[in-house]
Amino acid sequence: MEFMETNELNWDALYAHQAPRIYNYFRFRLGSECDVEELTARTFERAWRSRSRYRRDLAGFSTWLFSIAQNIGTDHLRARREHLPIDAALEVRAEGSPDQDAERRSDLARLALLCGGLPERERELVALKYGALINNRLIAELTGLSESNVGTILHRVVQTLRERW
């Protein structure tokens, strides 16, 4: 992907590349499709409004954009507060569905239940890693953890989730 045109950022290409990642970040973060489009739009609108203030020498574009998304996500979750205890996840049965979308939504709901019992920071790591598809180094930058710490925590969280899946 080419995001640079001479010294200018190619905003169209950035949008094309980042929109699905931001969208999935919120899906994973919220555990549902509800409000995901709204939050994605809000993130980009805020980023586009302040694009003249973006300084490449201070941060990579992804870091900058996901910082905005994190703030928006955090504000939204604070307003919502509807976490479930991890025990509730045990009641979610795996069930197949012929409709792939429905199945994916059901899996997402299951993930939300499973993640509901995890600390906030770990839920955030899962959303950044698997929703936004960003690497551990960038996650480390965004969360203030060390890169190895990110890897260790993610490994443990994924093991836990897989056992209960």
Place this chain on the structure above:
Amino acid sequence: MNDDFLHRLRAEPSAKFLAALKASLDRQAISHGQARRTLFRTAILATLIGGSAVAMAFVAWKGLPASARFATRMSGAQDRASQSKIILSAPNGGGAPKVLTRAAGGDAPASALPATPVTLAMQPAPGSDRSRFSLAGPKAVASNVENVARRLGPIGPAKPLDITPASSTDAIAMLCHVHAILDPHPGFVDVAGASRRILPAELESCKGNGVTRVAELLLGYETVVLARSNLYGTPKLSARDIFLAMAAEVPDPNRPQSLIKNPYRIWNAIDGTLSEDKIEVFGPPPSSAIMAAFQQTLMEAGCATFRSLAALKQSDPKRYEQVCRTVRDDGVYKGMVPNLRAQLETYPNAMALEDFRDAGVQGFVPAAVDGVEPTSDTIVAGTYAGSRALYLYVNIVRAYTVPGALPFLAAYVKDVQEPWSFAALVPPRRQANAGNLFALEEMKF
């Protein structure tokens, strides 16, 4: 770490949502930009209005209605630009046909074709017993000629075109056959279409058979592109990448001399610098003209980058065509879908095989191939690999005996230059056919 179950949870946002948000962001950007540009635009507008007023006043002062003077000038300019260069003289005393240039504003010679379609009527040659205009050629040539003929309607050939599908080689052979000199037998033609220039050996064959008066017309450039949605920027590929992504058989990476069924499913398996996206191409059916052009341009260009495959062209032409032109049928290449635009907007990796002009109309972004983006300039210059020139070779003696044949050809050459042309070709430079309309013996290779 087995985390597939998490990867599977990802979903693509809807194309509708992405497009709506992008439009909203663009409007936001435009509204910021507009404020800065308003002053500049106002100044430009004032200059234009002022300039126009001065010009109108000048014309009125000269004593002619402005519209009449403007129309006169435009008409003369168009004639000079596009028509005067394609007029053929009637063969006179056995001499070679000549390209005549009509003096600006003057009358055309009595023997020349009139310059505008309105006056294209031509009397049948005395003694002519056949008014059917026969043409053979590849599908691309035939379909373009048919489309234009349909649009030209009454000013086209007097009788419907008699079109025979044929390869370039066969079409030229049908034109140059000894039976095609004056009154072709069925199966021999007045005009041959070709997706390449006539070869010196074919030229000799024509001469040997007595078909010596042949003119060459450059119809335009058939151009294919691999394009994706304009949401995702310009893809950058090489012809080799395209061949490896699309061919049914490719060289085995471990033993390049042997061929294997195409194993590539991901772009960066072909080249590590490409994206880690699934290869997915939508396009027309294998029998289409676009596919034929794709196979003979981009596919072959990529195929020829493998020395062992390029050598097949001489040693085993059939095998060469089979390897270099056969598109995979394992699901990576798919037929056109009903809402192609939405598909491409939804899937950033998805590409469409399209005609260059159609891709532009639909707002798709064509891939640059080997660093060359398809534009009118790169296509005409021959630097874009996905393009090929189409030619017509005309038996001049026959064409003069078929009413409407030469007027049609003249009108075709003009039509292809127009933005509304039904010919799906990139037009040649306006001067191209003035330079190329040689009699056979004058042609240079």
